[in-house]
Amino acid sequence: MNKLKNNVMKITLTLMMVVAMLISCGQGTEIKNTQDNQLALVMNAAGLGNAPKMEPVEVLNLYEGKAPGSESWTNVEAPANESGDILFNISTPTLAVYLPDPSVATGSAMVVCPGGGFHQLSYVYEGTKVAEELCMRGIAAFVLKYRTHPIGDENADGKVDAQDLLIKSNKVMGSLTRESATAACLSMEYTHLAFQDADRAISMVRQHAAKWGVNPDKIGIVGFSAGAVTSMHQVLEHSEAGKPNFGGIIYGGWTHDVKAPADAVPVFLCAPVNDIFYPEESYDVYMAWREAKLPVELHYYSDSQHGFGAFPMGKSSDMWIDEMVHFMRDTEFVK
Secondary structure: OHHHHHHHHHHOOOOOOOOOOOOOOOOOOOOOOOHHHHHHHHHHOOOOOOOOOOOOOEEEEOOOOOOOOOOOOOOOOEEOOOOOOEEEOOOOOEEEEEOOOOOOOOOOEEEEEOOOOOOEEEOHHHHHHHHHHHHHOOOEEEEEEOOOOOOOOOOOOOOOOHHHHHHHHHHHHHHHHOOOHHHHHHOOOOHHHHHHHHHHHHHHHHHOHHHHOOOOOOEEEEEEOHHHHHHHHHHHOOOOOOOOOOEEEEOOOOOOOOOOOOOOOOEEEEEEOOOOOOOHHHHHHHHHHHHOOOOEEEEEEOOOOOOOOOOOOOOHHHHHHHHHHHHHHHOOOOO
16 A cells, blocks of 8 residues: 555655545434534534545536547546546546435535646545535535546557656656746646636536536535646636636645636635645735635645645644635535
């Protein structure tokens, strides 16, 4: 397991991705659907690691036929490690639907964007596990498997595997010597396709809101690392149907010149103090929202590392999801 962790730490853009065995999850107490009991559920669920394992209700392709902009891609989607936590060569973007028990459902929903440097997706601990945690707190979750930069046979050995991903990721890491990690991400060739997929995902959730028991005016987006860049971009720029009503930016931010748009929504940010993704970038977003007198909340964790996602670390960062949900209640995104 240590060897597996070391490999994952090398191949992820975040460098600090933690891969471990799935934990045993306790079953939540059955709770009536009232606001008081929903809040009690959040309090009882404090921290990460208590959510029961779930399977998606359905998994939908974002587009009919091949996704626009990547029609010529031929690389095959594959896991980057034995456990399948990390995926690469995503060319067919999908949306996995996770719905809370009706007895605790709030009607609010979040599109979840895993990270991975736009070359891979940490699909479990920044995707499906996050969905389970949100559902336990009464929030529907839609895990977005957005398109990633194609990974070829970097070793020229006739096959594409995790070593190819390692080589490619090391090249990506070199770009982080720039002043802004966000700028490095924005300079990548196919990042705009992830942004296109995020807009499509929110539009799709809004289109089918009644089917999934979701309030069309309570659809947010939360992302991690590269997924945080994707989420922040969606907050800043979106179609009418793709506008999020809430933004969760987890170890990510934006460039120094960020400005709150005219239709800005509440934004929650959190990051490790010494994050590889430059904590100043989350602070810049916080200050832009604060100067515009808009709802915003920022948390820094002193004893934490990039990539914690929904993995319980036994640190203060374990509380990020509850802090975000409390802020959702403060801003009436969740009632």
